[in-house]
Amino acid sequence: MSVSTTRPEAGQAGYDLNTNAETWRLFWHPVATLHELREAKPGGRGPLRTTLLGEQIGIAEIGGQVIAFEDRCPHRGVALTLGWAEDDGLRCRYHGWCFDAAGTCTEIPSMPADQTKPARAALTKYDCEVRYDLVWVRLDGSADTVLPEFEGWSDEAMHCILGEPYTWPCSSGRRMENFMDVTHFPFTHQGTLGAPPNTVFPVFPMDLHDRRLRWKTETFLAHNPGTDTYGPPADENSRMLPPAEYVIEMPFTITLKFQWSDTFSTQIFMHATPIDEVTSRSYWFTCHTVDDSADEVHLQLQDMVLGEDLPVVSSHQPARIGDAAEELSIMPDKAMILWRRWIRELDAAAAKGVDEVWKVLEKVELESTREQVAAGTGPR
């Protein structure tokens, strides 16, 4: 594995929990929706400028292929995204050098025909895939990590709606923790997802396996806003939020599934892309069992919940998860405690090498199975 020699010492770097950008460069992150790429420039092929882990990158469709590249022309270092996409090339706006989908410089207009192009005249490219109508980029492919799985997308019984991505002044870690945290429901989402006095939530067994942290919750007392789809508003004694399953695919993807009835289920898929140490951009879908409900119903519920979260999550000090010892954790914060531990382990492993990263990703701790076995109800 190629590890940057400039990598800071463990615990000294600037991302969540003092982790290193080099670690998160090993993973896939969405950097734009396919729609945003199509809308970026006339012709629908980009280029579109975006930022990932503090790095300015460009995406464009060249020769029918969506590619990602360092947003810097090798000639004089200007932004390539100021240029334009042609049928088979990306053209720099300054002196018109042109690059194909492989990154090779195919044309230097000012150079006489009898001269040879410099060998280093090429784009710096990154791994790039279009999946789930999102453009995903991996800045460092050396660990051969895989794209997050989105079950709802491949389930024909589900209808998936792509929400408007949102950029928040908080780290990816802060956004992830806000998503996996249920004890804020009765306060931040009072009247929407919860209300006092229903403030104590059971702490369920949590499993680590297959690169994922998973746990299931039972129906719990909560309010909801009252819609045809989700049922009438609850009073404080109603059981409104149905059984749910949380699945976190390391490091920054989360799927939350709700089973509202035998025939109706919903699913939220979200990835919190690290723009830089203290800024995240969340790409998300809300999915539900195919029915005749309007997309607006589902988007409005999410918008209301996100609007309640935004002022709180924007106020974190610091905006990233810094030294965890400066905060207090209690048992109901268990999901976040486990996620933080795994994040630190991944960062420490990445400093040692690619095999170590996979050892940490593939570790298995089956707490639910252990509890079932202890109770005599689980597999033996």
Ligand code: FES
């Ligand atoms: S800077 Fe791009 S062609 Fe000169």
Ligand SMILES: [Fe+2]
């Ligand atoms: Fe929230």
